[in-house]
Amino acid sequence: MGRVAxxxxxxxxxxxxxxxxxxxxxSHIMRTIASQLTYLCRRKPGNVRSRNFSSYNGKDERSLExxxxxxVGWLLKLIFAxxxxxxxxxxxxxxxxxxxxxxxxxxxxxxxxxxxxxASRLARFAIDDERRMKIVEMGGAQELINMLGAAKDDRTRxxxxxxxxxxxxxxxxxxxxxxxxxxxxxKSTPDSTECAEIEKYKVNLxxxxxxxxxxxPS
Numbered sequence: 001m002g003r004v005a006x007x008x009x010x011x012x013x014x015x016x017x018x019x020x021x022x023x024x025x026x027s028h029i030m031r032t033i034a035s036q037l038t039y040l041c042r043r044k045p046g047n048v049r050s051r052n053f054s055s056y057n058g059k060d061e062r063s064l065e066x067x068x069x070x071x072v073g074w075l076l077k078l079i080f081a082x083x084x085x086x087x088x089x090x091x092x093x094x095x096x097x098x099x100x101x102x103x104x105x106x107x108x109x110x111x112x113x114x115x116x117x118x119a120s121r122l123a124r125f126a127i128d129d130e131r132r133m134k135i136v137e138m139g140g141a142q143e144l145i146n147m148l149g150a151a152k153d154d155r156t157r158x159x160x161x162x163x164x165x166x167x168x169x170x171x172x173x174x175x176x177x178x179x180x181x182x183x184x185x186x187k188s189t190p191d192s193t194e195c196a197e198i199e200k201y202k203v204n205l206x207x208x209x210x211x212x213x214x215x216x217p218s
Contacts, residue, residue: 100125100134107143112156115147118161129173130139136176141167145177149185154195159190161201168208178214187216 106118114200126132147158167173
């Protein structure tokens, strides 16, 4: 019995209580660190997704802001254009004659560039019978015929024919063009391989004269 007690007492005394407590604390610390690492490892993909999602949302917000700015810009442009058009239509009766006269005056200049500018303006202004006849009365029809007959390049011929075609939408203007000798000048205008519009305007003008029973020399 004494030996057994001595042996058991020896074993019990060999376990240091302090070391045992330290071991438990170390085990607890290791378990805590391991649990934290596991938590962080699990959270990492979520954090990446969150950051990506935040970045994605930021890009979406910038894109929406840019779209809004563009739409506002276009809206302001449309408002400005509408206002300018309304003002122009109100003042056109007072400014229209001056603009037409200036355009006809450009046809008198020797420089083909100014002639083309004048013809281009007249083509834009000739949008109704009243303005077409004003152009005729101001001498614009005769000047356009002279411009076409004297033209040395395709661009000048094209602008002259384009303006004459715009005037031809008025039957009264077609009569004035016929009396001014437009048929022979239009028919003698050379075709162009580089500018198909010349032939198109020629065909349309000659057809217009034919439809209104004006004789076209063969």
